[in-house]
Amino acid sequence: MKAMYYDAFGKTPDIRMLPDPTPSKDGVVIKVEATGLCRSDWHGWMGHDPDISLPHVPGHELAGTVAAKGKGVMRYKVGDRVTVPFVSGCGRCGECHSGNAQVCPNQFQPGFTHWGSFAEYVAIDYADQNLVHLPDSLDYATAASLGCRFATSFRAIVDQGRVRGGEWVAVHGCGGVGLSAIMIASALGANVIGIDISETKLSFARELGAVATIDGSVTGDIAEAVREITKGGAHVSIDALGSPVTCFNSIKNLRRRGRHVQVGLMLGEHAAPQIPMAQVIGHELEIYGSHGMQAWRYEAMMAMLETGKLNPQKLIGRHISLEEAVPALMTMDTAQDLGISVITQF
Structure with a gap:
């Protein structure tokens, strides 16, 4: 797969071909259709996040289709249109059982604890607990913009x-x-x-x-x-x-x-x-x-999107390529871009 990759903090990332991911037993692989560029990605690239191990592929705001799934995944099938909260819970601990996966002590974070979505494909664990079905009316770029900031x-x-x-x-x-x-x-x-x-x-x-x-x-x-x-x-x-x-x-x-x-x-x-x-x-x-939002709370947010009370598409500033995302990532601390930049070209 094509992906953005860095092996040292603060070093200019490369665009290179890497092995395609495979799903874990309870996970899926998502074909990334769109992924947002966020200041959190800049913090990670700078080395501010202790959860990141090098080498690394960043990116945590994503939307796409399920390309492959593990045997333990029951609620999703190949071809489903999905997104995922950037903080995903394990589904087994007390916090997850109480509905608070956003503070799960065993949390999975694409782009931080694991390789992320600045790539053609991304692996997501604990799929049944964390994936969110996308309505057909919601385009991928808007869906990706929901994952972290919105x-x-x-x-x-x-x-x-x-x-x-x-x-x-x-x-x-x-x-x-x-x-x-x-x-x-x-x-x-x-x-x-x-x-x-x-x-x-x-x-x-x-x-x-x-x-x-x-x-x-x-x-x-x-x-x-x-x-x-x-x-x-x-x-x-x-x-x-x-x-x-x-x-x-x-x-x-x-x-x-x-x-x-x-x-x-x-x-x-x-x-x-x-x-x-x-x-x-x-x-x-x-x-x-406030640290992300649980997958089950997306229902209320999606309802306000579908009725037109919320219009997150208005917040999207630029559609960019994976190559254009490299300088955009490196300058996020000083950039004055209006709205959210979303990678839609791989």
């Missing part, structure tokens, strides 16, 4: 943040995760504020439903600006970027008893951000993490 944002807004209509929601960072969160929170009837340093991204945030935006490049005190707009602070705030500044501001701009959800990864030198703990205690703030 699904993670859905869980962050709906399950972790418990956003309700009429609440104020602040979204720090208007990349793929942030724009997804803005669309989802707006669909639930919340009043959303988008915060970024790019006017282009802020303009797009307004198109997706943000009722107000804040340009962090010209605003000195982000938290105070949010409090002024909301007359007291956000009910829910999302750090969709993952930096010490956005994490701090997201907690700082909450009203009393507000809820902060950390979605952006905090890795490497950013792993221990400053937190306004006196405010957390005195105002009884709630702080949550």
Whole structure:
């Protein structure tokens, strides 16, 4: 198979021919039709993720068709159109039995714990527990864009943040995760504020439903600006970027008893951000993490897609080739692309 491959962190990846994968007893091999390019892939390539062993094939947002399956797979057949959460559970542990595969201690992560989807084929373990059937109406590129950013944002807004209509929601960072969160929170009837340093991204945030935006490049005190707009602070705030500044501001701009959800990864030198703990205690703030979304929760998200309440296809910026993904991956920390780049040419 053709795949993106690297054998050293930070080294320019190669496009090369590698052996086709074979399915495990409880797994499948998926012919990749589309796979999203995500900042998490950049973190992995930089060596920030301890789960990655070299050499490696990255990629974790994917959609395609089942090309082969193991004898133990009962719910899926060759030819099925599928996607998969980037955090997949083993289906056997206590967390999986409680419905929380996204924190399974034995989790399988394509593109991190195992070779990923920047390739023509990818092997996925624990298929019966983790694959998600795709409706015929959903194209592969849109389905791939759901796998990490959109699904993670859905869980962050709906399950972790418990956003309700009429609440104020602040979204720090208007990349793929942030724009997804803005669309989802707006669909639930919340009043959303988008915060970024790019006017282009802020303009797009307004198109997706943000009722107000804040340009962090010209605003000195982000938290105070949010409090002024909301007359007291956000009910829910999302750090969709993952930096010490956005994490701090997201907690700082909450009203009393507000809820902060950390979605952006905090890795490497950013792993221990400053937190306004006196405010957390005195105002009884709630702080949550959000790490992917369980396969069984896709049903609710898919229902909102099929009725037109959510339109994740609007978030797709570029369709690119596997070769074009190499420089795109290497510059993800500085890129100003609008929307999600999806590899659709192998």
